[in-house]
Amino acid sequence: MNTTDTLNPSSGPAHDLHHHNPSFIKKYIFSTDHKMIGVQFLITTLIMMLLGGALALGIRWQLAWPWENMPIFGIKFAGEGGQISPEFYTMLFTMHATVMIFLVVIPILAGAFGNFLIPLMIGADDMAFPTLNMLSYWFMWPAIFFFGLSFYFGGAASGWTSYPLLSALPEAAPGSGHAQNMWLIAVTFVGVSSMMGSVNYMTTIINMRAPGMTLFRMPLTIWSMFITAILQAFALPVLTAAGFMMLFDRAALGGAFEGIHTSFFIPSGIVVNNADPTVGGGQALLWQHLFWFYSHPAVYIMLLPAMGMVSDMLATMCRKPIFGYKPMAYSLAAIAGLGFIVWGHHMFTSGMNPALGMTFMVSTIMIALPSAIKTFNWIGTIWGGKIRFNTVTLHCIAFVSQFVVGGLSGIFMAAVPVDIYIHDTYFIVAHFHYVLFGSTLFGIFGAIQFWFPKMFGRMMNERLGKIHFFLTFVGFNGTFFPMHLLGVAGMPRRYADPYIHPYLEHLMPMNQFITICALIMGLAQLILIYNWVSSIFWGPKCGPNPWNANGVEWSAPSPPPHGNFEVIPTVYRGPYEYSSPLVQGRDFLMQTELLPPPEPDEPDDPDVPAGSAGPAEQDAPNDSPEDPATGTDGEPGEASETAAEES
Amino acid sequence: MSRIFWCLFFTFWPIAAIVVCAIAPAMDWGFPGNREAATPLGQRIDDLFYLILGIVTVAFIGTMGALAYVLWKGSKNEDEKGWFSHGSHNLEVIWTIVPSGILLFIALYQIDVWAIYRVRDYENRDADPRPTHLVAEVTARQFEWRIRYPAPGKKFKTYKEVKDWLARPHAGDVYAVNKLFVPLNRETLIYLKSGDVQHAFFVPDLRVKQDAMPGQSIDIWFTVNRAGKFNLTCAELCGWGHYKMRGEVEAVEDLQAQLRRLKSLQDYDGVTPPEGAPGELEGATP
Amino acid sequence: MADHESHDKIYLRVFGALCVFTLLSAIADLFKEASPGVVGVVVLAIAVAKAACVMLFFMHLKWERGWKYVLLAPTTILAIGLPIALMPDIGWNYYHKVPTETMIEAEHHNSSAAAGDQDH
C-alpha cells in the first residue's frame, strides 16, 4: 500500500504521471529523474575513467623507462623536470586505483546503469525515492572534491588498501599528511552515496515492480543489481566505521584538543621517522580485516551488475532464452553469500591465524563454483543461437573469456601455499585487471552501446565500435597477460623501480612492451569517447526497440519521457522468450505483450506457472496469499516458493 | 565475412595465450633464475603451482574451446530462429558437480603444505624443539633490514629462553644490516618484527614470504638446501622507498664462523685490525 | 489494529519489564568483583532479553510478516559473525606480541587496580 508520508516529500504517490515541464536546472542538473541521474553518473564516470587511465599511463611510463622525463603529464604533475619521484609513483598507483574503483567502476555500475535501468526494466515510473536518488549522485561530488584535494596535498600514498601504519601515522609517509585524511573523508562520502543508492534500489526492486513482474520474471540485470545493493548495504558500513577509526587515529587537532587521537590501529612502541615512540596498544592487522570485509564484497559489487547486463545482452544478441535462468539467479546470490566469508584471502601472508587462513582458503576456492556455473551458462546461451556479431556481442564474448582468465588466475591465489609466493607480485595485478578491466569494463562498454539507443534515442556507430573493441582487446591482453609472467618471475607490486634488484633486471623489455600496449589501449578509449559524444548528436535515430529485445524497457519510447511509460505496463512473461514458437514471423516476444486469448498455457516456459498469462490474475496481486517479495533478500530458497505462488 | 573474422579472433587468442605460457620458461620469464626453489617447502609450492596450472589449463582450453565452438556454430546458423531452449537440468547438474569435485580436491590437497609452512602447536610450544633453531631476529624498518643474531655459540634449549632473548638486546649479540646468513641444510627459524610500518620479508628463490606486522613478532622457518646468495625484497608497501629495501640472504655451511667474523668486525675498536680483508666487511654494521 | 487498548497495555508491560531488567543489571554490577564471569554472562543475557523485548514489541516485529526473517537473519549472522571472525586473529594474539613498556607496566598495575574512588 502506498501510504503517503505527509512529512516525507521524497515518497510521493507512485503513479503520478502529471509532470509539468521543469526548468533547465531541475531537468539537467538537480534532476530527480532516474534517467537523468543515470546519465549524469555515466558522464562523470567516463571522465573519471580518462583520469584514472592517465594515471595508469604514468605508472606504466615509470616502469618502462624509470626516472626518465615523462612526456606531457610529467610537466604537469611531477615537479622536477618531469621526472617521477618515488613518492609520486606511490601516489600515482594509489590514486589510479582509487579513481578507477571508487569513481569509475562502482558508480558506473550501480550509479549509472543501476539508476537508468532499474525502474525501466521493472516497469516503474521512477525510483522509490527520487530525491534520495538525486542526493546519492550529489554526494559523489564531495567525494570527487576531496579526492581532488587529496591530489592537491600531494596524494594519498599508501595504496588503495591503506594499510596502517603507513596510513595511520602521518609521520610514516611524509608529505601525504593531509592527503590521506582527504582520501579517507572522500571514501566516506562514496560510502554515504552508495548507501543511499543501495537502500533505494532495494526498496524500488522489492516494492515498485510493475504488475506481473514476479521475482522470477525479472531480468538478470535486476537480479544482479538487487544482490549488489544487498552487498553494498551490509558490507560498506564496516568500511565506513573503519575509515572513521583511521581518521580519528590520524587526527591532529589543536587548542584544547592538542594531542588527542585514537589508537585503534597503532600499537605501542613504534618509532617512525625518529618521532617519539607511539603509545597506543592497538592492532594494525585489525584494519585489514575490516577493510577486506568490505573490499572483497566490493570486488563482486564491481562484477555482479556487469554479469547481469551481459546475460541480458547475450540473450538478446544470440536470439535465445538465457540458458538456465534460475541457476543464473541463484549463482548470483551464492557468489554474494560466499563473498562475505572469503575476505581473509587477501591476508594469507599477513600473519593471520593459520586456522583462519585455512577456512578462508576453502571458502575462496568454493566461490569459483557459482562463477563456473555462470560461465557455462553463458556459453550455453550462445550455443545454438543466431548470433549477431555486433559490437555489443563482441564485448560480451570478451567479457566471458576474460573473466575466465581472471577467475582462473584467482584459483592460484586462493591456494594459500601458492599465494605465499605470488602474493603482492604482478600476478595479483594481472588477476585483478583481468577481472576488473577484462570483465567488468568490457561488460560496461557493451552495455553503453546496448542501452545507448534507450538513453538518447540514437544508435552508436558500429564501425568505430568495432575498431575500439579490437584495439582495446588486443591492447588489454598485451598489457596484462605478460603481467602473469612478471608475477611468477617474482616482481613485487608497487615498486617504483624494480630493476635495482638483480633478479628483475631482465624484465625491463617486457615492461616496455606492456607500456606500449597500454598506450594503444589508452588511445583506443578516445575512440569510444568520440563515438559516444558524436552519436549523441549525429547518430542515426531509432525507434523504441532497435534490437528487437524483450525487456520492459524496450516498450517505452526512446528516450523515455519523464515518468517512463504512458501507462504502467503489465508483465506477462519472463524477459528471455527469444525465438519463441508462440509467435510467427519474428523471434522475440516482449514481456509486456499480451498474446491473443486462445493461447495455450505456455508449456515451454518452466518459470511461469500455468495460466499466469491471463490479465485477470495479474490484476489482483494484492490478494495473493503470500507477499511476493518475502524471499528476496538473497535467500533464493524462500523466494522461489513464494514467487511461484504469487501470480 | 566479418563473422568469420571474429570467430577466428576468439579462437586464436586463447591459443596465443597458451603459446606464450609454453615458451615462457625458455624465455626466462618463469620462476626467478629459471630454477626450482631452494627450499623443500618451496619445491612443494612449485609442484602445487604446476598442478593448479595443469588443472586451470584444462579448464581454460575446455571453456575457450566450447566458446569457439558455439561461436562457429552460431555464426553459421541459417535457421529462421535460434534454438528455443531454457537450459538443461542434466547439464546444470554435471557442471555443478564436476567443478565442485575438482575445487574441493584443490582445496584439500594443499592444506598439508600450508600446515608445514605455518601451523605450529602453540599450546605446547614450550616443548617444541624448533625454537632452538633460532637463527636471528629480523626487524624491518623504513627502508632496511636490521638483523640481530645471538652471540656466536649461544644455544637455546627452551622456548622460554628464546622468548627472553627476543624481549631485549643481550650482551654479545651480533648486529647486521640487509645481509642475513642462514645455515645450509638445517632448519632456520627467524623472528620477524617491524620497527615502524608493515613490511614483508620476501625471498623469491626460497618461496618465502611473511609480512612484518608492527607490534608482533612472527616466526618463519625454512630449510635452505642450495648454497648461494638469494635476493631479499620487501613485498608490502611501506612508503616511498618500498622498492629499494634490497637485502640478501646467504646460505652458508658454517654459520657460526660467519657470526664470529661479524662479531670481530663489530668489536673492532679501530686499533687492532679485524681478522679478514676489508672486502669481507660487507654485511656488518660499521 | 483493532485493539489499541490492549496494545497500550502490552507496551506498558514491556516498559515495566525493561525497567526491571535494567535494575537487575545494575544490581548484578555490584557482584562483578566476586565473580566477573557469571556477572558478564548474566548481564549479556539480560541485554539480549531487553533487545528482544524492544524488537518484538516496540518495533512491532511480533506482528510483522515473513520479511522480518529475511532481513534480520542474515544481518544478525553477519553482525555476530564479524566479531567472531576477528577473534582468532586480534582477540587471541595468535603470534607473539612484542612486549612493550605498556605491557610490562600493566603487570604491576593490575594488582593495584582498585585504587580509585567511585566519583568521577
Add this chain to the structure above:
Amino acid sequence: MSHSSPPTVAEPLKMGLKMANSKLCLWLFLGTEIMFFSALIGTYIVLRLSSVDVDGDRAWPSNEITHIVTIAGAINTFVLIGSSWLVVKAHEEIARGQFKEGLRDLLLVFACAVLFLGIKGYEYQGKWTRDILPGRISETRLQAVEKAVRQIGAVAALDAEALGGEPARKDLVAQYTQLETLLRQEKLTLAATEDRVVSLTKHESYGPLIESHVMMARIYHDRTRDEAGNLVSLDQEHHAAYYIPYGNLFASCYFTITGFHAIHVIVGMIIFFFPIKKGLMGGLEEADAQYVENAGLYWHFVDLVWIFLFPLIYIVQF
C-alpha cells in the same frame, strides 16, 4: 504491514510487500546501521581481549581507574527505554487521532533525548577533567612523569604576574630545570621526581597553578586527601593511578562508540523536531502516524545499541 495505517479504499495495483516504501527503506537502512555498530563494537571487544600484559593476562584498566560510573549508564538506559516506550505510545495516539497526547509524548521523548545527552556530557566531563582522553593518557610511570614535567614547564613559561611575582617565577623555573635534570636520569629517580612534583603544589604562590595544570599532581591529590582535605601519605597503590596501561585504547573505544551513539541520538532529535513543530502549530494529522512510526523504528534502534553498550562498556569484565 504497518498495523496502524488506515485502510485505503482503492489501492493502486502493486507488487511487492504490503508496506510503505518509506518503512521498508528505513528497515533496510537499519540493517546497514547494525553493521556499522557491529564493526565498532566488534572492534572494541577484540581489542579489549587482546590487551594483555607480558604474561598474557588481561590488562584492561578497571572502571575505577577509567571513571566509568555504572549508575550513570544505568540511568541512561532507563531514560532511553522510557523514551522508546513514549514513542510507541505517541505513534499509537497519533494514529488514533489523539493529537494532544501524541504531541505531549513526543515532547517527552525529546526531553529524554536531552536528558540522555546531559548525563552523557556529565560523564564525558569527568573524563575530560582527568585527561582520560585518547592519545593523551600516559601508559607508563615514566611517561606520566615526563608529561608532568612538560606541564610544569608550560606553567613556568607563564609571566611573573600569573605566578605570583618575579621571585616565585624564578623559583619555579629553577625547580623545572632541576626536574628536567632528574628526568634525564630516568628510572633511577622517578620516585624522587614524583615527590618533587607533588611538593611543588604546596608552594603558596604558584602551588594552585601547578595543582590545576599538572595532571599528575591533580590526580595524585584527588586520590590522597583524607576527609579534612589534607594530603595523606603516598604509597605504591596511588602511584599507579595516574598512569593507565591501555588507557588510550580504552579511551579510543569509549569515545568513538559512545560518540557515534550520541550522534545518532542527536539525529533522532532532529527527526522528532519536525512532527513536534507540526504538532505545536496544531497541524498533526493521522497520516503522520507513518512518519512517527518510522522515526520510532529509528529511535528504538538507537535504544537497542545502548542496551548492548551498557553491559559491554560498563559492566562486563573481559
